[in-house]
Amino acid sequence: MNAPASVRRELPVVVPCPPERLDELFRLRAAVWLAEGADAAAFPGGSWRDARDDQRLHWMAEHAGEIVAGASLSIHASLDEVHQAETYRVYGITAAGPVAAPARVIVRGDWRGTPLVRRLLDAQDDAARAAGAVLALRQASAMLRPLLERRGWRCHGPALPDARFPGQDFSVMTLPLER
Numbered sequence: 001m002n003a004p005a006s007v008r009r010e011l012p013v014v015v016p017c018p019p020e021r022l023d024e025l026f027r028l029r030a031a032v033w034l035a036e037g038a039d040a041a042a043f044p045g046g047s048w049r050d051a052r053d054d055q056r057l058h059w060m061a062e063h064a065g066e067i068v069a070g071a072s073l074s075i076h077a078s079l080d081e082v083h084q085a086e087t088y089r090v091y092g093i094t095a096a097g098p099v100a101a102p103a104r105v106i107v108r109g110d111w112r113g114t115p116l117v118r119r120l121l122d123a124q125d126d127a128a129r130a131a132g133a134v135l136a137l138r139q140a141s142a143m144l145r146p147l148l149e150r151r152g153w154r155c156h157g158p159a160l161p162d163a164r165f166p167g168q169d170f171s172v173m174t175l176p177l178e179r
Contacts, residue, residue: 012061012068012111014119023047025060025070032106033165042164052083056103059123061116069107071120075100075131084160088137091156091172095135100128100177102138117144121151129177136175145171 017025030043042048052074061069076082076099079089083101102124107116128136139159140148149155152175159170 011114011116012063014059014061014069014116014123017058017060017067017070021060021067022049022053022058024067025058026053028067028070028108029104029106032108035109037167038165039163057127059120061119063111068111069116069120071102071105071124073100073102073124073127075128075133082137084139087139087159087172093137093156093172093174097134098132100124100131100133100136102128102136105144117147121147125175133177136177138173139170140173142169142171145173148173151175
């Protein structure tokens, strides 16, 4: 269900997530994904954080004191450093320079259908360019893929299945970044 028009009047601004709010962001991740049919066993305690989160940039959008959307991004010196690099190599993807790995775009159900997802993607893309990345790559859900394609992302084919998300298909996607 989308937020009522009265709630949407003021669209939240996407800002860097302060460290003291990361746990809240990680709980929202799990809640959004569980609502989409993710395996509850993959998110013990109703939260999801992994070791790579300590090296990622994180963004959030807040409304009425609650985080309603978020995203993250990691920057790597080479494709070899990217989590699941082999998934990208299957498609012959290479990069001569730093690589950005935007991920974990989430929007709470009552805020879907608003421009929040585009604002999160803008934050990721802007930060990737500012960090000097020459390529951005991701594994995108079927729901996110059309929006990414309209933004210039190229789909290379299916990603390996992820047991945390039974029945969901993900696509390997890239976006060349201009310096």
